[in-house]
Amino acid sequence: MKNRTFFWFILPSLITMLLFIALPIVSVAVQSVHIEHEAVMVEVENCGPFGCKQELQVDVEETAKLKEERPLGQFNGLGTYTNRNHLAFTEIGLAWQSSTGFVDFMPKALNLPFYRALAFTLTYTFVVTPLVIIFGFMIALGVNTLPKRIKGPTIFISLLPMIVTPLIGSLILFWMIDANGILGATLQRIFDDPNLSLKASPTLTWIMLMVYGVWHSAPFAFIVFYAGLQTVPADTMEAAMIDGASRWERTRYVVLPHLMPLTVFISLIQLMDNFRVFEPIVSFSAQASATSLSWIIYNDLVGNESQFFGSAGATSVLTIIGVSILLIPVLIRTWRDFNQKLV
Amino acid sequence: MMSDIVHRRSPVLNIIIWGLVLVWIVAAGFPFLWTLWGSFKVQGDFFSKADWTNAVYGVRTQIETGGAFTGKGYYGAWVTKEFWLAALNTSIVVVSVVIISLTLGTLGGYALARSGKKYAFYLLMLALVFRAMPHITLVSGYLLPFFEWNLWGHLPTAIIVMVAINQPFTLWMLHSFFLNIPKDLDESAMVDGCTRFQAFRHVIVPVMWPGVVTTGLFSFLLAYNDFTVTATLLSQANQTMVPKIASFLGTTQTEGNVMFAVAAVVSATAPLFVLILFFQRQIVSGLTAGAVKG
Incomplete structure (x- = not known):
């Protein structure tokens, strides 16, 4: 394809991405080195029954004017x-x-708020991602052996947790584990502890959020692995059987290596998605026990009366740096593959 | 040969496999069934500390309303709390996002699939990096300029932002679909005197629909399920369903009103249910397209 033609075909898509993805990243960086104006103070004479005093007061008008003139705030460097x-x-x-x-x-x-959020985000990412892969693989192996007639409905039900809106899916679980909900009340009866609340304990909240994460993402790994299982080469499988490989050995030495590239793909997608964990914390109202990087940015933007753009910007930049570190191995790998293809 | 394997599986292994699949199906399906059933009950039944079977038979519902089922939650959500407006906003947003994303995405994806130049690869890598950006970090970049230029709060703003956030994924997916359409098809049209765009318009467009439908489904899901962008960029009046449900939670913890949220949640899940029912095959093929083809 000619360069000119390519340019015109890609242009609309490229413009939206540059305007609404690349530029905001720059804007976030600029915001992060600025901070809100301090209120303009004026000295006024305050006279009461006991004489007059000089007092410092916030000049609302001047402050508003300053805000309007320079909405970005004042330069704060890396403060x-x-x-x-x-x-x-x-x-x-x-x-x-x-x-x-x-x-x-x-x-x-x-x-400290940032490290707290970072700790949860990293724990969530690195616990949920492997569990999703393991559960997805097991479900795929199981469903693959089902009779054909019930495979369709099984896949239909399996898709639900993934397709349903994350905020809604986590709400549905949250209501069930409520102290008065079906799971919460049953757990209280099992452990014979009427005060048992999954929401009150930080540890249980963390576990709950991760259970939700696995529940939500396992279908994705399942579907990808299930599709992969359909393409396991029959010849190799047969050869392994003739050589006397047991079921376990066939799974270990034929099926697993065949699914390896898919595992890399799932981990990549899952790392990216789990790192931005956000909605379940809102649904579970879990902020007292668990916050994520995305959640503290959101909280800076809408959680208060005024917005803290500088603070949100700084956390955003740090988050973007985190994402980049996660992505580097993948990018290097893809780069190498591509260059090898050229040679 | 496959039936051979099935026959030789030991009974113990069979039980383990069936047990595992059964547990999974219950875990995946039961919460939705339970919430759907409970949405027609009163709060005292859906959140019944004494006995969970209350929610099944609707004991309190019978006492309070006279019947085993009640539509009060739905009435409260759709009429009293004006959920219909949110549903309308959601449809406007979702339809626009799907149409615009696909238009931009097909053009771009086609170009990337046919270019063969090194910069096309760089662009795909860039799209991958963009795909990884947490949406909230981008939103914190929009808010201040949008406030300044009075763009904040309107539906078109949210639509164009979601189109942009959606583009990296759309490009990757359509690019891999176009790679599967043989090059000879459009190249022979160009040998016959078509320009590149004519070849695209008359030769590629008629055969690209399966890929476009699949990609469209995922654009739909992204726009429909979005919370980050819609919750932060839309004003109260323009709220879509998901932020509306989130706002139910903050304000209505009093007796009866939690059921508004439950009814709203069921209402918002229903279209997704229908979607999977009709497009299961496309969703499955879409999920695997990126993986299997590299």
Whole structure:
């Protein structure tokens, strides 16, 4: 295809991506080095029954005017990055000095909002992703052996947790595990503890969120693996059987290697999607026990009366850096594959 | 040969497999069935601490309303809380996003599949990086400029933003579908004197529909299921269904009103149910298209 033709074909798509994906990333970076204006103060004389006093007051009009003139706020350099709500260098340093060891230091660091969110996001990503792959693979193996007639309905039901809106899917589970819901009440009866609440304990909340994550994403891995199982080469399978390989050995040495590229694909997609975990925290109202990077950005933007663009920007930039680190191995790999193809 | 394998499976293994599949089906399907059934009950039954069978038989529902089923939750959500408006907004947003994404995506995806140049590969890599960006980080870049230029709160703004966020995925998917359409098809049309665009219009467009339908389904799901963009970029009056449901939660924790949210949740799930019913094959093929073809 000629370069000119290519250009015109790709142009509309490219413009939307540059305007609404690339430019916002720049905008976020710019916002992150600015901070809201401080309120303009004026000295007024305040006279009461006991005489007059000089007082400092917020000049609402001037503040509004300043905000309108320079909506971005004032330049703050990397101040937002290093403050308590983000990388918190000072606090981390103090915590480290006053700690006897790593075990002592960790809880102190995890009290800081950014590290708390980072800890949950990373734990969620690296627990849910492998579990999704394992469960998806097991379900695929199971469904593959079912009689043909019931495969269709099984796949239909399996798709539900994935297709249904994440916010809605997590709400449905949340209502079931409510202390008065079917699962919550049953658990209370089983453990004979009327105060047992899955929402109250941070550990249980974390587990609950991850269970939701696996429930939501396992169908994706299942479908991809199931499709892969249909293409396992029959010759190799037969040869392995003739050589006396057991069922386990056939799964281990024929099926698994065949599905390896699919596993890489699923992990890539899952890493990207799990890293942005957000909706279940809203649905489960779990912010007291678990926050994610996406959630703290959202909270800066809509959780308060005024928006903290600087703070949201700084967290966003840090999140984007995190995503890039996750992506680098994949990009390098794809790059190598592509260059080999050229040679 | 396959039947041979089936016959030689030991009974223990069979039980394990059937058990596993059964557990999965219950885990995947039961929550939806339970919520659908419970949405026709009163709150005292759906959240029954004393006895979960209350929700099955509707004991409190019978006392409070006189029947075993009640449509009060639905009436409250759709009429009192104006969920119909949110449903209307959702349809406008979703239809527009699908149409615009597919138009831009087919042109771009076709170009990427036919180019063969190195920069096409770079663009695909760039799209992959864009695909990985958490949506909320992009939203925090939009908000301030949108406020300044008075673009915030309107449906078209949310639509174009979702089209853009959707583009990387759409491009990848359509690109891999176009790779499957033989090159000779459009190239022979060009030998016969067509321009590239004419070849695309008259030769490729008629045969591309299966891929476009599948990609369209996923664009639909992205727009329909979105919470991040719609919750932050739309004003109260223009809210779509998902943020509307989220707002039910904050404001209506009083007796009876949780059932509004339950009814709204069931209402919003119903179209997805129908969608899977009719397009199961396309959804499955779409999920695997990216994986199997690399």
